[in-house]
Amino acid sequence: NAGVMQNPRHLVRRRGQEARLRCSPMKGHSHVYWYRQLPEEGLKFMVYLQKENIIDESGMPKERFSAEFPKEGPSILRIQQVVRGDSAAYFCASSRQGMNTEAFFGQGTRLTVV
Amino acid sequence: AQSVTQLGSHVSVSEGALVLLRCNYSSSVPPYLFWYVQYPNQGLQLLLKYTSAATLVKGINGFEAEFKKSETSFHLTKPSAHMSDAAEYFCAVSRAGNEKLTFGTGTRLTIIP
Numbered sequence: 602n603a604g605v606m607q608n609p610r611h612l613v614r615r616r617g618q619e620a621r622l623r624c625s626p627m628k629g630h631s632h633v634y635w636y637r638q639l640p641e642e643g644l645k646f647m648v649y650l651q652k653e654n655i656i657d658e659s660g661m662p663k664e665r666f667s668a669e670f671p672k673e674g675p676s677i678l679r680i681q682q683v684v685r686g687d688s689a690a691y692f693c694a695s696s697r698q699g700m701n702t703e704a705f706f707g708q709g710t711r712l713t714v715v
Numbered sequence: 716a717q718s719v720t721q722l723g724s725h726v727s728v729s730e731g732a733l734v735l736l737r738c739n740y741s742s743s744v745p746p747y748l749f750w751y752v753q754y755p756n757q758g759l760q761l762l763l764k765y766t767s768a769a770t771l772v773k774g775i776n777g778f779e780a781e782f783k784k785s786e787t788s789f790h791l792t793k794p795s796a797h798m799s800d801a802a803e804y805f806c807a808v809s810r811a812g813n814e815k816l817t818f819g820t821g822t823r824l825t826i827i828p
Contacts, residue, residue: 605758634815643805643818644759657815692758706751706758 603627605695606675607707614683614714622678622710626695633676634704635668638690647691650676683714717742717808721819729827734778734793736822738806741787748789749807749816750780759805765789776800801826 606625614620626633631652636644649657650670661668665683670676680687690711696704722737740746747766751759763774770782776799780791789806803823807816 632814636816636818641820643820644807644816646815646817649814660815694759703761706760708756708758711756 605630605693605705605707607691607693607710609710610708612710612712614712616684616714617682620680620683620687620712622680622691622693622712623675624678624693624695624707625675626693627705630695630697630705632696632698632704633670634694634696635676635678636692636694638692638709640689644692647678680712683712685714688712688714717746717810717817719806719808719817719819721804721806721822723822724820725823725825727825727827728796730798731795734791734796734800734824736791736804736806736824738780738789738791738819739787740789740806740808742808742810744810747809748780748782749809750774750778750789750791751805751807751818752776753803753805753821755802762791762804796826798826798828800824 608623633650635647638644646660648661648668665681667679690709692709693707694704718741720739749764750762752762753759762778763772765772765782773779778793780789803821805821806819809816
């Protein structure tokens with residue numbers, strides 16, 4: 602049973618470009634969470650999705666950031682017009698019934714904006 | 716609102732010595748509490764969690780944590796440190812019934828040979 606798969610592992614974008622981060626949850630998991638880890642900081646919650654629904658996006662920046670989890674395929678975190686401050690590690694976690702049950706994290710995507 | 720404070724961003728212990736990583740929480744409702752470990756360039760792995768059952772929780776790799784409501788603490792311990800324990804450790808809290816985790820800023824554990 603493969604774990605949570607995130608790709609790419611490393612992503613370099615120039616300022617103003619778009620970044621697309623993908624997350625394939627574990628088999629049988631229908632809950633997906635995105636977290637951002639800035640250098641020397643803990644993880645900050647961004648968004649919680651279930652299939653075709655955004656449940657909680659209270660941690661998402663109001664502009665340039667969006668997320669989806671379609672009926673088929675991986676969850677996508679999209680960042681438009683990236684800026685240097687978006688450079689961070691972005692982690693996806695998945696679970697069967699929410700973070701209070703066993704949640705598994707992917708290895709993260711490290712975004713560098715140059 | 717919930718929050719977690721991890722005292723000591725860096726902790727060094729000798730191999731074989733006791734590991735103690737401190738975590739204090741703030742929550743307006745009975746909390747769920749977690750400890751995660753992160754190895755360099757890796758994702759987070761769950762060490763253990765408290766979900767209102769036994770106050771002493773045993774996890775993987777010989778770690779355990781005790782929930783103390785009176786002290787609002789959930790400190791992580793291991794009797795004897797091993798070189799492989801060197802990593803970053805995060806304490807996290809969530810509300811029962813709520814879904815997202817609020818993480819502390821992490822403690823980097825270094826093991827001295």
